[in-house]
Amino acid sequence: MEFVIKISQFLLSLSLLIILHELGHFVPAKAFKTRVEKFYLFFDVKFSLFKKKIGETVYGIGWLPLGGYVKISGMIDESMDTEQMAKEPQPWEFRSKPAWQRLIIMLGGVTVNFVLALIIYIFASFFYGDTDISAASIQDGYLIDNPLLTDLGFKTGDDVVAIGDYKIENVSDIKGNFIGAESVTIKRDGVEKTIQIPEDFLGQLSTSKDRSLFEIRMPFIFGRVGDSSVNKGVDLKEGDIIEGINGKKIKYFDQFAAVLDTLKGKSVTVNVLRGEERIEKALKVDDNGKFGIHPTGSYNRFEELGYLSITRKEYSFGESFGVGYNKFTSQISSYFVQLKLIFSPSTGAYKGVGGFKAIFDIFPDTWSWEAFWGITAFLSIMLAVLNLLPIPALDGGHVMFLLYEMVSGRKPGDKFMEYAQMVGFFILIALVLFANGNDIYKAIFG
Known part of the structure; x- marks a missing residue:
């Protein structure tokens, strides 16, 4: 479907x-x-x-x-x-x-x-206005999971302050300005640091198996159990939040990997938040250090839990003309920058050029007119x-x-x-x- x-x-x-x-x-x-x-x-x-x-x-x-x-x-x-x-x-x-x-x-x-x-x-x-996530509301920085970024010096927990001379206000500003960026300023433990981006980074990213950049860290919200999971039939409900293991509190999903790696093949007690109630459930860790559970959750849910703040703007019909025009010119300018990079062999950006499948992949798998x-x-x-x-x-x-x-x-x-x-x-x-x-x-x- x-x-x-x-x-x-x-x-x-x-x-x-x-x-x-x-x-x-x-x-x-x-x-x-x-x-x-x-x-x-x-x-x-x-x-x-x-x-x-x-x-x-x-x-x-x-x-x-x-x-x-x-x-x-x-x-x-x-x-x-x-x-x-x-x-x-x-x-x-x-x-x-x-x-x-x-x-x-x-x-x-x-x-x-x-x-x-x-x-x-x-x-x-x-009709839709603008919805974004306030960068200032991100509490503990971003998830950095791509080896290309870690090799440059980025770490999970970094806050992105600026890309080049552009000051980051919303999360969408990061990906929107990263193409062609020469430097990224981050804040780590209260100290700002500027990391230089190599000229051929886009080429490296295009040929990398992991093309993620700066991802929002999320809690472990239970979605479903995988078909081959050792926890098939576990008594968890969609929306349950796994807050810890064996009494040890864990805030973000990415932090579970290191803990589970030390518990391969063992049974553990997980601390679960279900609605307003906190309960405990028994789960197994497989030989690969995983629960075999797929997380879920939307940004609206993350906002309810206090992990981030969503900014929403609505415009009158008259205001929409100016806002729409600015988006139009900004997108044209951005696309010309992309073309310039593609036609510059030293950037390696041409490796990221895609055809009909790349266009097909842009569309979401749920119907959204917006x-x-x-x-x-x-x-x-x-x-x-x-x-x-x-x-x-x-x-x-x-x-x-x-x-x-x-x-x-x-x-x-x-x-x-x-x-x-x-x-x-x-x-x-x-x-x-x-x-x-x-x-x-x-x-x-x-």
């Missing part, structure tokens, strides 16, 4: 983005009386799942969910329809239109993606920025040649455009194979 929920969100988001992007090309093309031969969601290699001709346009759904397209008459695109291009230009063709009209048609898709993201951020701010719209807004920005890259076969490549034509007054020849399109197509195929190859590599070896 979890897979069904994730794949449903993934396909719905992808379909929405593709259709709206292609509409961004379709609407101005029709407005300038340019013939659109096809409008497709997904690619129809060899055959279509569905197609219907309405007027001069065939609308359809392909079987290959790698994108979508509109086929505009008289335009050298991924269809490589050289036969049509060999004929005399017709008034309804793309190539017959003034350069400024062609530019608007080509920029229509990315414009819609940017506008969509902005609208989502505005309305999401109004999460869905947030992810869709981010993907819309990502789609817009990537399409603006000056690579032939992408919108940015077409725009690059159109700008050259408008400035120089000379239109690139059809043969040149055909060759450029082929080169761009092979570049795109290489990028797709690289990104999805990374996904496969991580799935097998990660």
Whole structure:
């Protein structure tokens, strides 16, 4: 069921983005009386799942969910329809239109993606507000479980004070600013210390089996017993808090590992908080030093227990415009920083590039409209920025040649455009194979 929920969100988001992007090309093309031969969601290699001709346009759904397209008459695109291009230009063709009209048609898709993201951020701010965790409320620092971080000098219990020059106010500020960071300032035992981050840290993180950063420490709240657990059938209820072992009080889940490691194969008494009542239960420790119990709990529950404080902000409809705009511009800026790092080989960030599986993994396994719209807004920005890259076969490549034509007054020849399109197509195929190859590599070896 979890897979069904994730794949449903993934396909719905992808379909929405593709259709709206292609509409961004379709609407101005029709407005300038340019013939659109096809409008497709997904690619129809060899055959279509569905197609219907309405007027001069065939609308359809392909079987290959790698994108979508509109086929505009008289335009050298991924269809490589050289036969049509060999004929005399017709008034309804793309190539017959003034350069400024062609530019608007080509920029229509990315414009819609940017506008969509902005609208989502505005309305999401109004409907959902902002929820975060106050960094000052974290009592005993963060859990540092990744060897890459411990090798740099971080320890469990460290408080993150600043990343570079950015002062941390909320927990989300940490991950939001860590990409590309050169230093992190922590507070340990009341003393501040700055730890330098190596240039290739993102590359190391991308190829590491453990990609966790600074995690919130949590109490041991009982969720369920594993199927192969030595404690199968134990009398514990979901929500019970295990506070200690053999009378020794233990506050955080991460602290249990060291204690259980000394009790392998033994029976122990655990101290349990159930509601307002404190009771004792007998549990077994297996030969690996584990209970075989899966913890649970939400941040709302942790707040009730006094482990952290959640900040909640609500905005009026008028305020949502400013808040949404700030989120929109911040996300664009952040994504450009990521691209810069990816195209800088010394950072190793290119190792973290992912394909469709990486996008699929972003979606939660429980349905959340708030999460869905947030992810869709981010993907819309990502789609817009990537399409603006000056690579032939992408919108940015077409725009690059159109700008050259408008400035120089000379239109690139059809043969040149055909060759450029082929080169761009092979570049795109290489990028797709690289990104999805990374996904496969991580799935097998990660």
